[in-house]
Amino acid sequence: MIPHPQLFAGALMLSVAALVAWTFWMVPRWARPGIYFGVTVPLPFQDSAEARHILRSYRRLAMSHFAIALALIGAGVFSGYWGFVFLGAIWFVAGPLAAFLGAHKRAVRYAIEGTTIREAVLEKRVVNLPGGRLTQAGPFAILIATAVDLQLRWNEIPARFPVHWGIDGHPNGWSTRTPIGVYVPIVMGISILAGIAATAYGIRHLARSVHATAAGPLAYDFGHRIGMFLLIVEYFLAMTFSLVALLPLTGSPGVMSLLVIALLMVPILLMLIPWLNKGRAHIENHPAASAGVAIGDGTPDQCWKLGMFYFNPDDAALFVERRFGVGYTLNFGHSSAWICVALVLLIPIAILVLVSHQR
Amino acid sequence: MVKPRTLRIDLASPRPVYEQIVSGLRALLVAGEFAPGEQLLTVRQLAIDLGVHHNTVAESYRVLAEEGWLDLRRGRGAVVLDRREPKPTAEAKQSFARRLEELVAKAITEGVPRPAIADQMAALAKKLSD
Numbered sequence: 001m002i003p004h005p006q007l008f009a010g011a012l013m014l015s016v017a018a019l020v021a022w023t024f025w026m027v028p029r030w031a032r033p034g035i036y037f038g039v040t041v042p043l044p045f046q047d048s049a050e051a052r053h054i055l056r057s058y059r060r061l062a063m064s065h066f067a068i069a070l071a072l073i074g075a076g077v078f079s080g081y082w083g084f085v086f087l088g089a090i091w092f093v094a095g096p097l098a099a100f101l102g103a104h105k106r107a108v109r110y111a112i113e114g115t116t117i118r119e120a121v122l123e124k125r126v127v128n129l130p131g132g133r134l135t136q137a138g139p140f141a142i143l144i145a146t147a148v149d150l151q152l153r154w155n156e157i158p159a160r161f162p163v164h165w166g167i168d169g170h171p172n173g174w175s176t177r178t179p180i181g182v183y184v185p186i187v188m189g190i191s192i193l194a195g196i197a198a199t200a201y202g203i204r205h206l207a208r209s210v211h212a213t214a215a216g217p218l219a220y221d222f223g224h225r226i227g228m229f230l231l232i233v234e235y236f237l238a239m240t241f242s243l244v245a246l247l248p249l250t251g252s253p254g255v256m257s258l259l260v261i262a263l264l265m266v267p268i269l270l271m272l273i274p275w276l277n278k279g280r281a282h283i284e285n286h287p288a289a290s291a292g293v294a295i296g297d298g299t300p301d302q303c304w305k306l307g308m309f310y311f312n313p314d315d316a317a318l319f320v321e322r323r324f325g326v327g328y329t330l331n332f333g334h335s336s337a338w339i340c341v342a343l344v345l346l347i348p349i350a351i352l353v354l355v356s357h358q359r
Numbered sequence: 360m361v362k363p364r365t366l367r368i369d370l371a372s373p374r375p376v377y378e379q380i381v382s383g384l385r386a387l388l389v390a391g392e393f394a395p396g397e398q399l400l401t402v403r404q405l406a407i408d409l410g411v412h413h414n415t416v417a418e419s420y421r422v423l424a425e426e427g428w429l430d431l432r433r434g435r436g437a438v439v440l441d442r443r444e445p446k447p448t449a450e451a452k453q454s455f456a457r458r459l460e461e462l463v464a465k466a467i468t469e470g471v472p473r474p475a476i477a478d479q480m481a482a483l484a485k486k487l488s489d
């Protein structure tokens with residue numbers, strides 16, 4: 001049990017809010033050079049007075065929205081009116097996104113045509129997922145080993161066991177010793193890991209690498225680094241879901257141990273993002289990098305809706321580099337993209353429905 | 360370091376993209392850059408790298424297959440054939456000469472100096488006879 005649970009909850013929420021605010025503060029600087037708030041611009045534009053003005057306005061507005069969201073959440077928590085909390089949670093994301101859209105609209109005035117030259121290197125390539133097959137299988141092996149352990153110790157599991165604890169450390173949610181009740185964390189974990197592994201595979205095989213030079217070996221560095229990042233996330237999730245699955249046997253892990261795990265993730269994330277960005281192809285020496293032509297990211301501006309969603313049925317790539325944030329996003333011009341979205345939404349819902357029926 | 364084989368297209372060109380792909384690949388095949396039996400990139404991979412629809416690349420491969428450069432079989436991808444040089448017809452020679460004259464005229468219209476055109480053609484002739 002922890003003393004002053006509400007203060008603790010408040011401090012935890014403020015820490016999460018600070019991390020999210022920092023992310024939205026930094027995100028414009030994480031874009032590929034030549035892309036500014038989702039728009040293709042000349043390379044020197046980012047250091048211009050106009051660009052700095054757009055960035056300042058965006059940051060001011062985004063932080064204002066954060067403050068409003070926090071105020072709403074705080075008002076909801078202290079008054080007990082959960083509608084404010086819900087509204088605050090939505091404002092937390094919608095507000096900064098609205099700030100981005102405003103900056104995007106301003107940046108469009110400075111947009112230039114990206115190069116229409118496309119090059120492909122015709123050499124055979126071997127594209128492997130980072131770490132090889134054994135390392136990739138590791139997270140699944142962790143969950144399967146946990147499932148086997150649970151099966152072997154089935155009789156040690158109490159007939160009824162807690163699965164949810166309040167902030168004061170008292171259990172307030174229960175499950176029973178049935179296959180669904182015991183194995184749901186394993187099933188959820190495997191579903192999520194499968195989704196992440198499929199995404200990593202898709203990025204390696206169904207995404208284009210934006211070339212660093214006119215004719216040179218393909219640079220898979222960014223995609224490879226994203227693959228490594230996803231693998232780290234898979235291992236983290238596998239261990240988390242295993243811990244959760246073993247709760248019937250181990251009891252509550254205690255809030256402090258969860259807090260330690262969460263706090264460990266923060267410096268890892270802070271170090272990973274600059275490392276990921278270094279993997280983007282360097283374009284300073286590109287022959288098309290003249291004053292009038294921007295290299296861009298190999299996608300036309302007009303296919304980016306609101307600067308965030310890519311829709312181009314004429315582009316065979318299923319994954320393209322994000323223009324806002326780090327990583328990749330789907331090409332919604334592909335029917336496969338919608339199937340991916342449907343699976344991401346439906347599978348967790350199906351599991352939750354299964355669990356609620358079981359209870 | 361051996362320069363990798365590359366294919367370049369211009370999405371803004373008035374020439375259809377599939378024609379640009381056919382021309383680019385044909386030039387490499389004629390120059391012997393691909394050995395017989397070598398497999399080209401899959402349709403999907405080349406389409407992704409060029410940022411075009413996979414049907415565009417499929418059409419290009421089909422045209423090259425009809426010209427006798429490639430063997431397309433499901434499951435095997437596009438494999439380079441050992442293409443014997445066909446005997447040219449008089450019509451093919453005349454058509455080539457006419458197209459060459461048209462290309463030179465277009466280049467002159469666009470401002471390319473005549474000596475530069477002559478030099479380029481001499482270099483190409485030398486390459487063909489090597």
